[in-house]
Amino acid sequence: MDLGIRGKRGLVCAASKGLGRGCAEALAAAGVDLVINSRTEAEITRTAHEIAERHGVTVTPVAADITTEAGRARVLEAVGHADILVTNAGGPPPGDWRDWSRDDFVRALDANMLSAVALMQALVPGMMDRGWGRVVNITSQSVRSPIAVLGLSNSARAGLTGFVAGMSRQVAGSGVCVNNLLPGIHATDRANSLDRGVAEQDGIDLDEARRRRQATIPTGTYGTAEDFGATCAFLCSQQARFIVGQNILLDGGAVNVTI
Numbered sequence: 001m002d003l004g005i006r007g008k009r010g011l012v013c014a015a016s017k018g019l020g021r022g023c024a025e026a027l028a029a030a031g032v033d034l035v036i037n038s039r040t041e042a043e044i045t046r047t048a049h050e051i052a053e054r055h056g057v058t059v060t061p062v063a064a065d066i067t068t069e070a071g072r073a074r075v076l077e078a079v080g081h082a083d084i085l086v087t088n089a090g091g092p093p094p095g096d097w098r099d100w101s102r103d104d105f106v107r108a109l110d111a112n113m114l115s116a117v118a119l120m121q122a123l124v125p126g127m128m129d130r131g132w133g134r135v136v137n138i139t140s141q142s143v144r145s146p147i148a149v150l151g152l153s154n155s156a157r158a159g160l161t162g163f164v165a166g167m168s169r170q171v172a173g174s175g176v177c178v179n180n181l182l183p184g185i186h187a188t189d190r191a192n193s194l195d196r197g198v199a200e201q202d203g204i205d206l207d208e209a210r211r212r213r214q215a216t217i218p219t220g221t222y223g224t225a226e227d228f229g230a231t232c233a234f235l236c237s238q239q240a241r242f243i244v245g246q247n248i249l250l251d252g253g254a255v256n257v258t259i
């Protein structure tokens, strides 16, 4: 399917690997010129080079921490204007609700709520002026069904979800569609580190931890960054112009709800 976005300009955050990279790859395959970001210079530079080579688009890497004001300023300077924004950052560590300090919550809010809000505040007004834009925020299935050990994530992402629910309706009339994409378990480094956490906690080996987590998913498998990226690119397409303020769960059926 032609997504109708060839020649558009996009920013994908936290994209040297994992879900962010999946989104960058799929947008590049649709002909979108990109700025991509993550903290480690060598990795983001290599990823940008590989995506540009594979898809024949321009990909500009920016090594910066997207959760800091200074990092975002560097990224936004490289972007100038964007038609497409994919917000993303690393997820908070697992833990116990009794232990989380105010600083832990502030860090989680900065990473998984306020950085996305700041990027939308910087880029969506330009999209509205030009009469076209797409924003996809990578959140988590924990927005629909809490994961107790990831309480910092549950809290911060719920805040972002509430913000998007309101503002997405305010900007839709200017041709800008803002939606959230909620990953269930996908085979990335983040999933590997959560597998390791289960292995340690339950005193089992990594394969058994993975088997147990896979058994919680009706498909019996983890998702892939490619699956995730394809859905992200569709949400950024011309065809998605009527999808506004939605929370789209990509979880292989793991969250057991009717709607």
Ligand code: NAP
Binding pocket: 013, 014, 015, 016, 017, 018, 019, 020, 037, 038, 039, 040, 043, 064, 065, 066, 067, 088, 089, 090, 091, 092, 138, 139, 140, 141, 183, 184, 185, 186, 187, 188, 189, 190, 191
């Ligand atoms: P991943 O494979 O570990 O990749 C994370 C990417 O983000 C890397 O490119 C990393 O590069 C970059 N990054 C991390 N912190 C950053 C920061 N502060 N500023 C800029 N870049 C940063 O993780 P993932 O699985 O793709 O997860 C992406 C998001 O989805 C996370 O918030 C995660 O919690 C959420 N999620 C994932 C799953 C899953 O199963 N994979 C499920 C639910 C939710 P550098 O380290 O070099 O910066």
